[in-house]
Amino acid sequence: MKTNYNWGIIGLGKIARKFAIDLQSIKNANLKAVASRSLQKAEAFAEDFYADKFYGSYSELINDPDVDIVYIATPHVFHKDISIECLKAKKAVLCEKAFGMNTTEVEEMIATAKAEDVFLMEALWTHFVPHYQYVLKLIEKKKYGKIKSLTADFGFKAPYDENKRLFNKDLGGGSLLDIGIYPVFAAMTLIGMPDKIEAVAKMSETGVDSRCSITFKYKNGAIANLKSTFLKQTPTECIIEFEKATVKLTERFHEPPSTVEITQKNKEKKVIEFPVETLGYNYEAIHVQKMLAQKRKESTVMTFEKSLNLISLLDKIRKDIGLSY
Template identity: 55%
Template sequence: MSLQQNKTIRWGIIGLGKIARKFATDLLTIEDAQLQAVASRSIENANAFAKTFKATKAYDSYEALAQDPDVDAIYIATPHSFHKSHAILCLKHGKAVLCEKPFAMNTEEVKEMISVAKANNVLLMEALWTYFLPHYQFALNYIKNETYGKLLKIEADFGFTRPFNESSRLFDKSVGGGSLLDIGIYPIFATLSTLGEPDDIEASCTLFKNGADSSCDMIFKYSNGTEALLKSTLIADTPTICKFTCEDATITLNTQFHAPTTVTIAKNGKEEILDYTGTTIGYNFETEHFNQLLRDGKIESNIMTYDFSLKLINTLDKIRERINLQY
């Protein structure tokens, strides 16, 4: 059932870490949306988060938040391995769910989440925020319309260094830590959203001492000769750019390509730089899209579709199979 078009969407957040803080920061900039409730394993953390971001309620129980009748939608920002269970918890209580990427740990988990969403007629979407950013939509439009001819090659990387800390979520293999699921998903997303699923995948990786992947190098090959050279790493600082080489020009999403950034178009020896850095972190774009889906009574995004999320997680599964990475 669709909601009133001017209805304020009342949000809850499960998992109150770094990404949740970014989401909540941008939520404050959206008209007709408010942070209603937050939940953490620690009531002290929940209370502090609620105070900072003006939430009405704070819980130390995810179940209690899911049952809150004053919450319309829930953003899930817990570690990867909990996404399925937390999403299903919320969906079964009739709450629309925006779940951080990766959607879940593998294809079977994603299929189960989608099945529960459909069975309960509730909106579910993977929160891959890059898809909704203006600079990415700009580049995607040019590529899809072949403004500069056919897309011939993609080169995309995402890398940074952090001291290894086995207790940190980023490095904890048991919750999906490592470079592939955490940041490798962005170069892979850029490729799937422009070239589609590859005909062949080559992949290699290096590992931390606990078995989590420290870096992953991937080559996606297509039957028409197009290829994508992709990299993710937690042991090196890389440019973190995405370069689309077309027949007549190159379109480069510059440093931190997954976030609001500049775009360089190089053609005939000349460069044009477009600035899309904006005034927000960038999470507001996916949230506004989600809010409208909810008001319209939709259970699936027309941009971040179930089919695309399945192709994304299936590709991640194939890469893990090639590098023998098991969780």
Template identity: 40%
Template sequence: MKTIRWGIIGTGQIARAFASDFCHVKGGELRAVASRNKASADQFSAEFDIELAFFDYFSLINSNEVDVIYIATPHVYHYGLTKACILAGKAVLCEKPFTINYEQSKELYDLALKHEVFVMEAMWTRFNPVIEQVIDWVEEGEIGNLNSIQASFNTLAPTGPNHRLLNLELGGGALLDIGIYPVFLAQLFFGKPDFVQNQAVIGDTDVDLFEQILLGWEAGQLASLDASLISHNPNRAILSGSKGYIEIDSEWFKAKSCRIVTADNKERAVEFDFPGNGYQFEVDEVNRCLEEGVFQSPNHSWQDSLELIATLDEIRQDIGLYYPGESAPDHSHFDEDDLHHHHHEHSHHKH
């Protein structure tokens, strides 16, 4: 089997975390990096021992030296870069959120299907051994009927108004960057919610600084979630059931341990001793899918990604948060078939 050759677009914080974990992957080679800044590309390639450094994204996208490209730019660039990769026949692992809205995501997944190119949203938490363990416990009925999830992702964002997290033009805000994780966790177990309520605080730069989100399902489950760019929090997740609860330890989205506590207060903890932050597991998944010749991961499918962004769209509509180029959308757009006609008609507004 020939080695799968990886390229990275972007040299920011997330790209660095990804590159530093790459040495722990089971296979594949980190072969190229691209930045629009020559000094950044050179420095990044030297630091991580990457053979090729490109000074514009499209040179990497069109290079014969890579098979799959990891996109680690600000959110608003995901759509255009992923589209270019698909058209160039390159497999893609694109940082979350896959795009800034449902319409863009749907268009790209349709395009990937048409061009038969593997594409995955980089929901790295899904492939963490702790999350795999929690899924097993829930499926095995260890906590009985799972009916409630609480999860937080709070962090202190850099304060400069030009930082991408606070910049509306770059798709900033708490929801798309970190709120996506708690919403992902809830939907992993319960699917797309039937009811969405939230409260958000919008800051001086017109992006959401923090929010508390309540999701409900007709089958009788609830999720209470929060995300913040201005607070500290233990960042644990708790899954509550009729026979006990599961607690995912602090920084649950990259945790190395979790515990199950039964109704009689018996506790079992599991610890995983993996190196780095755990970005290697999503790379292993992509490599496995590419070797099998499938175009999407069964563990974080296109549908999973679409349902996730649909919920985030709904929350943003509710708080009136729109990014440049978006118009206040039609609330009926979550109907799959309806959307299919919609996005072709309206696509000219978007570009």
């Protein structure tokens, strides 16, 4: 059984830097190589995070025989092609969300992973952090009864620049795929797949959504109100109304450290802190290594089914708001 894993990172932006920081906290993980289309950027990143090698092309890293796992942190539009190239080179893949641009791309990625018999997982790190796992267990135990409603938002003020990733259609820009995916993921994993979807959006001059409001409706009467925006700072909370209590994942609900507040009628509010010593990316990386140690080719947590369900929801929302890439 392999006990040490050599990681490669493709795409060296902000998230990659956070991931590299947390990788250093995992004793049996080694940052072997990094790749950017700029050799100078790759060299600087390698120096910052003690990577053994750096490359000025993605293919060089993918074909490095010393790399076991590749973390892909490029813009969404490149995820499919890079993932497939990695899988065909027999590299395990942890690919950032959104996994692909649409269901067709995600299906192709999964089909390639199965055909090549290589591990593939969407890097939806929220699923693995302690406070989110705690809330999932609360729901599983049905401690407070059924969920009646869920409200989740994610918003920040982004300077408008049509050439930067957030507003650039060619790079898969828009609030839905970048940050709206988190409220959508929360509703999907905490309540389930909706029976009806309604969505409206404000489109930017570049043709991507700068703001998106989504409603999920369920046959049992539950409802989820979800929002994402680049136009203003929002609380970025997830509030779940159960039959017997209100559970709130506080500010920046998608990441640690976080606080879960539980309010029951005629009872004092219960506040549970979830302090962490890392940025939170280590949890998904540890999980990937655990899966590989068990010789699994699919995550037992962030399954292919979940990734397919998530991208299908994003596709339906995009159809509703008239967003096509």
